[in-house]
Amino acid sequence: MIDKDSALPIYYQLEEYIKQLIATGELQSGDCLPSEREYAEQYGISRMTVRQAISNLVNEGYLYRQRGKGSFVSNKSNERSKGLLGFTEQMISIGAKPSSEVLSFKKVNVTEEVAKKLEITENAEAFEVKRLRLADDVPVTLEIGYFPEALFPELSKNVFQESFYAYAEETLENKIDYCSQIIKTDFVGKKDASKLDMKKNDPILRIERCTYLATGEPIEFVYSIYATSSYKLYTEMKRK
Amino acid sequence: MIDKDSALPIYYQLEEYIKQLIATGELQSGDCLPSEREYAEQYGISRMTVRQAISNLVNEGYLYRQRGKGSFVSNKSNERSKGLLGFTEQMISIGAKPSSEVLSFKKVNVTEEVAKKLEITENAEAFEVKRLRLADDVPVTLEIGYFPEALFPELSKNVFQESFYAYAEETLENKIDYCSQIIKTDFVGKKDASKLDMKKNDPILRIERCTYLATGEPIEFVYSIYATSSYKLYTEMKRK
DNA sequence: AAATAAGAGTGGTGTAAACAAAATTTTGTG
DNA sequence: CACAAAATTTTGTTTACACCACTCTTATTT
Numbered sequence: 001m002i003d004k005d006s007a008l009p010i011y012y013q014l015e016e017y018i019k020q021l022i023a024t025g026e027l028q029s030g031d032c033l034p035s036e037r038e039y040a041e042q043y044g045i046s047r048m049t050v051r052q053a054i055s056n057l058v059n060e061g062y063l064y065r066q067r068g069k070g071s072f073v074s075n076k077s078n079e080r081s082k083g084l085l086g087f088t089e090q091m092i093s094i095g096a097k098p099s100s101e102v103l104s105f106k107k108v109n110v111t112e113e114v115a116k117k118l119e120i121t122e123n124a125e126a127f128e129v130k131r132l133r134l135a136d137d138v139p140v141t142l143e144i145g146y147f148p149e150a151l152f153p154e155l156s157k158n159v160f161q162e163s164f165y166a167y168a169e170e171t172l173e174n175k176i177d178y179c180s181q182i183i184k185t186d187f188v189g190k191k192d193a194s195k196l197d198m199k200k201n202d203p204i205l206r207i208e209r210c211t212y213l214a215t216g217e218p219i220e221f222v223y224s225i226y227a228t229s230s231y232k233l234y235t236e237m238k239r240k
Numbered sequence: 241m242i243d244k245d246s247a248l249p250i251y252y253q254l255e256e257y258i259k260q261l262i263a264t265g266e267l268q269s270g271d272c273l274p275s276e277r278e279y280a281e282q283y284g285i286s287r288m289t290v291r292q293a294i295s296n297l298v299n300e301g302y303l304y305r306q307r308g309k310g311s312f313v314s315n316k317s318n319e320r321s322k323g324l325l326g327f328t329e330q331m332i333s334i335g336a337k338p339s340s341e342v343l344s345f346k347k348v349n350v351t352e353e354v355a356k357k358l359e360i361t362e363n364a365e366a367f368e369v370k371r372l373r374l375a376d377d378v379p380v381t382l383e384i385g386y387f388p389e390a391l392f393p394e395l396s397k398n399v400f401q402e403s404f405y406a407y408a409e410e411t412l413e414n415k416i417d418y419c420s421q422i423i424k425t426d427f428v429g430k431k432d433a434s435k436l437d438m439k440k441n442d443p444i445l446r447i448e449r450c451t452y453l454a455t456g457e458p459i460e461f462v463y464s465i466y467a468t469s470s471y472k473l474y475t476e477m478k479r480k
Numbered sequence: 481a482a483a484t485a486a487g488a489g490t491g492g493t494g495t496a497a498a499c500a501a502a503a504t505t506t507t508g509t510g
Numbered sequence: 511c512a513c514a515a516a517a518t519t520t521t522g523t524t525t526a527c528a529c530c531a532c533t534c535t536t537a538t539t540t
Contacts, residue, residue, distance in 0.1 A: 009523060029456060035490060046525045051491085059299055061418070064454040067491045068532035075359070075456025119315075178301070180476045184468040185425050185443035203425035203443040214304040216269060216315025233423040235475045249493060275520060286495045291521085307521045308502035 002043045010045055014053035022062060022073055029075040033063070036071075087133050087141070088163035096135040103130040105157040107149060114146045117210050117221040125149040129160050132195055139196050140231040145222040168219055177214040183207050183233070188225065196227045205233060242283045250285055254293035262302060262313055269315040273303070276311075327373050327381070328403035336375040343370040345397040347389060354386045357450050357461040365389040369400050372435055379436045380471040385462040408459055417454040423447050423473070428465065436467045445473060 002013050021027040033039075036054065040047040054071055057063045065071045091098035108128045115122040127147045132139055145164075147155055152171065159167045169175055187201040198204075205226040212218050226233065242253050261267040276294065280287040294311055297303045305311045331338035349363040358366065367387045372379055385404075387395055392411065399407045409415055427441040438444075445466040450458050466473065 011523080037490085048526085049524060052523085054491095064456075065491065066533090068489080068534080070490060072455070074454065075452075178476060180474065183423065183445070183473040183475065185445055187443060203427060205423070205425055205445075212315075214301075214314065215312070228424040234420065235423065235477060236418060236420045237475060237477075251493080277520085288496085289494060292493085294521095305521065306503085308504075308519080310503095310520060 002045065004045075010043075011049050011052040011056070014039070014043070014045075014050065015056055018053065018057060019062065027073050029073055031073045032069075033071045033073070089165060091135050097137070099134045099137065100161055101132040101134070102157055102160050103132060105129050105160065110146060114221055117208075118146060118148055118218045120148055120150070127152065127155050129157075131160060135231065139227070141224050141226045142192055142195060143222050143224040145220055147220050148218075151217075151219055164220070172213065172219070175214060176219070177212055179209050179211040181207055181209045181235075186225070188227075192225060196225075198227055198229075202227070202229070204228070207233075242285065244285075250283075251289050251292040251296070254279070254283070254285075254290065255296055258293065258297060259302060267313050269313055271313045272309075273311040273313070329405060331375050337377070339374045339377065340401055341372040341374070342397055342400050343372060345369050345400065350386060354461055357448075358386060358388055358458045360388055360390070367392065367395050369397075371400060375471065379467070381464050381466045382432055382435060383462050383464040385460055387460050388458075391457075391459055404460070412453065412459070415454060416459070417452055419449050419451040421447055421449045421475075426465070428467070432465060436465075438467055438469075442467070442469070444468070447473075 039050040109123040186206045188204045279290040328338045348368045355362045426446045
């Protein structure tokens, strides 16, 4: 269970072990975990190491603690969202087959608005990518994305046939951390309607999304429109 | 700066101190913090205590760490969203004056769908509240909310003139932790249109929101429609 | 029988120390 | 001067311990 000679940290091994118990149902919602001292004694490790494992799982929403009582499994721990996912990842997670049709790919000088969002100087270069994205071959969204040339000098059209998030996490040392979105409604125009198999003036979601690294550095800014007849937007927000 | 005799934990005092340095601009985006050992020595506290403070700030998105280099201030640390906010809190945070008009308030036996969302038995009792909510006296959303009678036996109409989230956090021991939302577009009906100062068939956002405690226990389920001509929905998602 | 006190168990906070791993700086050598 | 090795500095992991605050059960007292 716990291998002290492993290259992986002990607290990480314990984390994965507890996650697995939850996944298999051996630990159910509301169940009380063994106490920190019990874990420490059982595996011959320090209580602080156990605490680190449990603290991480609390931060990730799997567990919660109550002083004087114990640590417990959250009700939703096994069905909580996986957090921020790119379109490709999102489709896979709900069991749909994602695909992308790159409508255009070119290097441009960014507009004032995009420059501001990406925190780069106006007229700096960025890749502009227009994509139609499909779930199980049904078109659900049209996107125009901007990616700073300075961050992704090697960016190519191929990347957008696959998952950009996966590419970005490979290329950059720092992982993707979060995104912020502005959502409003609108009517679909004639051109976009035909691409999305909609009638003109059907309602759409218009979303502006900016994605950031843990450093706070923006890595993409995307305008998109969603046909919500075939797609429901799901978001989760954490308090404080 | 650090008061060892304070009732407040040392790590918490250090957290607040560092947050303040960021807020006042003494620590700017990308700046490197003093090392953990420096902090420990300077304030005569243990390095592990310093680590706890910094770890918490990393989790909250204020800082990020790089092994061998140091701890740094995130670019966005001073302008990150406050996370999940109720309508009242949200309006205050953007400087608008929130108000509520309670259209109806009664105890009902919940429908199958609501029972499922609130994880209570079908036909269990809950308070049903219909509200029109305004920002700076402009109507922006219509809500029908359900609140389990078992959790809030004392719930009264007055609560909904104010902020329900504030009431819930006072009443319950466990704090509100997160919410999940399903968002889609629709056209507004005749009745709702008049209440929201809209024309029939204007586009709206239809949102189903369920709010949970850290235990995973649902405390409210709300159907709402938003007139996004006067209101933009803002969400933030964290990765992993 | 009810109220109180004591004890045991839980997570919360804090210390001191050691070594590992990664990045940087200094030093030594050719 | 340029390059490599060594030392230093950083965060990362882990241990062992001590005491506090809170919750619950049990024993004692009233």
